[in-house]
Amino acid sequence: MTGLVVILLACFAALAHGKAGYGPGDQDWGFVDVRPGAHMFYWLYYTTANVSSYTERPLAIWLQGGPGASSTGYDNFEELGPLKLDGSYREWNWAKDMNVMFIDNPVGSGFSCVDNSSYYTTTNKQIALDLVELMKGFYENHPEFKAVPSHIFCESYGGKMAPEFALELYYAIQRGEIDSNLVSVGLGDLWTSSIDSVLSWASFLLQLGIVDTDGHDKIESSAASTKRYVDRELWTLATLQWSSTQSVVLCESKGVDIYHVETATLGDKYVLRSMPMSQEELMYRTLMHYDIDEDRDKLLEELMQGPVTEALNITTGVKWGA
Structure with a gap:
């Protein structure tokens, strides 16, 4: 029994300290099967704050808009992650103060994937329920975060997804289905009305x-x-x-x-840029937050499908996209 306890503690310690990913600091990432045929991806950056344990700092959960734009791509490298798109260090980044988890949401965005198109979400409630299942899987992998204050942040269409996610998570907590210290929801440039x-x-x-x-x-x-x-x-x-x-x-x-x-x-x-573009293509680019600077979009796509995919060892045939 003593040997088993030692092994379990050693496994927990190895899990808790994260691993090297793409960019500075300890990280962790993985897929959670939120439904049969639907696989959601998260990417966690442990805080680099000068603390004795990263659990002393809160967890920021980030949802991008769209719906269908990638948190692990756009928000991470274009807004608040440790590295900028060109690979330089972002002096002001959220991981300096807190733990940050980017979720590719809904399934079909970023690295999150489905077995076929019938598994895509069609309502905000389904998106929210998938996110609750993601959190269940995340806490199974990282039980030390159950008591850590969690804050859900978002922008754009996330302004529709984040509140419903928080509500369904609250209901799941009340039903005793999940242990989570949900504290707040922060809505940025929300696309609510x-x-x-x-x-x-x-x-x-x-x-x-x-x-x-x-x-x-x-x-x-x-x-x-x-x-x-x-x-x-x-x-x-x-x-x-x-x-x-x-x-x-x-x-x-x-x-x-x-x-x-x-x-x-x-x-x-x-x-x-007046390249031939159908209305459907124009709408797609707008929904996906594509920049007018197409070269910048290409840089992000090449980064995510190349160095990031390789560094995170994503070998399941998943291709980052929108």
């Missing part, structure tokens, strides 16, 4: 001096067309028109950074 956001663009950009009155009127007209489709519940047409409205914004503003409007536009140097 989409049409209200779209209708605000024209006046917001005009007041900032980013567009003139002519640009304001063109954006407002395109946004109004979006609302007409929404009012008639023609959702595909509404989404296509929303994508078109975003293109009008980019043209009239000469390339405003939609996620950081204080960044200088390109002015007269701006040229909207």
Whole structure:
């Protein structure tokens, strides 16, 4: 019995300290079968804070938007992970202060995968329930995190997914199905009432001096067309028109950074890349948060499908994508 205890403790210690992944610091990652045929991927960065145990710091759980954009890719390398897209160190990154777990969600995004298309989610509730199953699997692999304060963060369409995930996780805790110290939910640039956001663009950009009155009127007209489709519940047409409205914004503003409007536009140097593109392709690129800078998108894809896939030893035939 004593030998068994020693072995278990040794296994726990090895598990708890993580391993080398891609970039600095201890990491861990893995797949959780959230349903038969549906496999969700997470990537954990242990905090690099100067503490005696990483469990002294909270766990930040990050969900990207889309739905279908990858947390392990976009948010990790473009926003708050230890490394930037070019491989340089990000001085301000969340892992310096807390443990950070990126989840590729819903299944089909990033490294998360399905056996066939019938296993994709079709409702926000199914997304939320999959995330609860992910957390059950995560806590099985990392029981030391059960008592660690957990905070769910998100952006964009995550503003729809994160609250429902938190609610279903809360219900599961109350039913005794999972031990989790869920503390809060943080919503960033949330896409909760989409049409209200779209209708605000024209006046917001005009007041900032980013567009003139002519640009304001063109954006407002395109946004109004979006609302007409929404009012008639023609959702595909509404989404296509929303994508078109975003293109009008980019043209009239000469390339405003939609996620950081204080960044200088390109002015007269701006040229909207007018490669032949169907409305469906335009909508896909908009939903997936693809940058106007296609070279940057290509860099991220090459990074995730090359060095990251190799470093994490993802050999199951899974291909990172959206």
